[in-house]
Amino acid sequence: MTKPIIFILSVDTEEEWNWAGPFPNENFSVENVNEIPAFQTFCQELGIKPTYFVDYAVANNQAAANTLKQLNKEHCEIGAHLHPWANPPFYNETSEASSHVVNLPIEHVEEKLKMLKQEIVTKIGQQPKSFRTGRWGINGEILQLLKNEDITVDSSIYPLFCNDYFSCENAPTFPYWPDFDDTNKIGKQNKVFEIPVTAGFNRTNYRLWQNLHKTFAKRPFTWLRVNGILWQTNVLRKLYLSPELCTAKDMTTLVDTSIKKGQTVLHMYLHSSSLIENVTGLSSQANARESICKKIGEVIKHIQNKYDDISFCTISEASQCIQSNTFTAKNDEK
Numbered sequence: 001m002t003k004p005i006i007f008i009l010s011v012d013t014e015e016e017w018n019w020a021g022p023f024p025n026e027n028f029s030v031e032n033v034n035e036i037p038a039f040q041t042f043c044q045e046l047g048i049k050p051t052y053f054v055d056y057a058v059a060n061n062q063a064a065a066n067t068l069k070q071l072n073k074e075h076c077e078i079g080a081h082l083h084p085w086a087n088p089p090f091y092n093e094t095s096e097a098s099s100h101v102v103n104l105p106i107e108h109v110e111e112k113l114k115m116l117k118q119e120i121v122t123k124i125g126q127q128p129k130s131f132r133t134g135r136w137g138i139n140g141e142i143l144q145l146l147k148n149e150d151i152t153v154d155s156s157i158y159p160l161f162c163n164d165y166f167s168c169e170n171a172p173t174f175p176y177w178p179d180f181d182d183t184n185k186i187g188k189q190n191k192v193f194e195i196p197v198t199a200g201f202n203r204t205n206y207r208l209w210q211n212l213h214k215t216f217a218k219r220p221f222t223w224l225r226v227n228g229i230l231w232q233t234n235v236l237r238k239l240y241l242s243p244e245l246c247t248a249k250d251m252t253t254l255v256d257t258s259i260k261k262g263q264t265v266l267h268m269y270l271h272s273s274s275l276i277e278n279v280t281g282l283s284s285q286a287n288a289r290e291s292i293c294k295k296i297g298e299v300i301k302h303i304q305n306k307y308d309d310i311s312f313c314t315i316s317e318a319s320q321c322i323q324s325n326t327f328t329a330k331n332d333e334k
Helices: 031-046 062-069 106-124 140-148 206-216 226-232 248-260 288-306 315-323
Strands: 005-013 051-054 077-082 130-133 199-201 238-240 265-271 310-312
Touching (some): 005 031, 005 077, 005 315, 031 288, 051 130, 077 315, 130 315, 199 248, 206 226, 248 265, 265 315
Parallel strands (some): 005 051, 005 265, 005 310, 077 130
């Protein structure tokens, strides 16, 4: 017998654009939203209850907003997703640094968040209770804004990840109450709950393997392509519960590793733009939605065949369930 497991699927519901190119600031294309009804039907057939984190470009597009408005709200959730380059008011041209919400002046974030919420409420008819920053990362000032705006669940932590602009590397990999002074630590506040996405390795001691993985990403190890060799030989793989980034086999490996560590919340994620091909630069695979769905279906089948008790929840439902002590979210953080 295994502990009860919560499965969450979140979708950053946003404009499509080439992620290697400049940040778009007008004439947004949101054709990918046309794929969401079929994607939602697929999810409902499996029992999955997606959370759609909707950005301003989508909410501001009447046709896209109407599509989301027509979804059965008993089987999904509408959250908020802030893309600085797409969300008014605008101040300066978006740079790599300012594309990350955590690097914006907090008064700019507040203004953008208020406009985003209002657009979602007006066009989609839902009051968002959950949130994710664009391009990940969170800080205490932003969490305080979420609290003030009556948003109770955040999902901006990307475990084991860092770049030049922010770091979630030392954050918990399980749901927790973040400290407003250091969001990578567990705090005492109980107003905004954090539910990170699921990331890890094909080995259980994540902290050890993260340190080694980072070391091998530096010279002279890069010359020897150590991480590539470890990946190909299956000795060490950094894995993400995302059908955009991993095969179904690697995702099921991550599921098993996470559960072996004692984790009881599995949080899969993707971008709505990946439901159509050749727009993000991430994948050019034909029949994108069908391919994504096939991977998700294989992961769900694996979980249901191997584990006894799984609950499919929106992110707010998961937060309520965890806080009710029905589930133990904490795991072995080694």
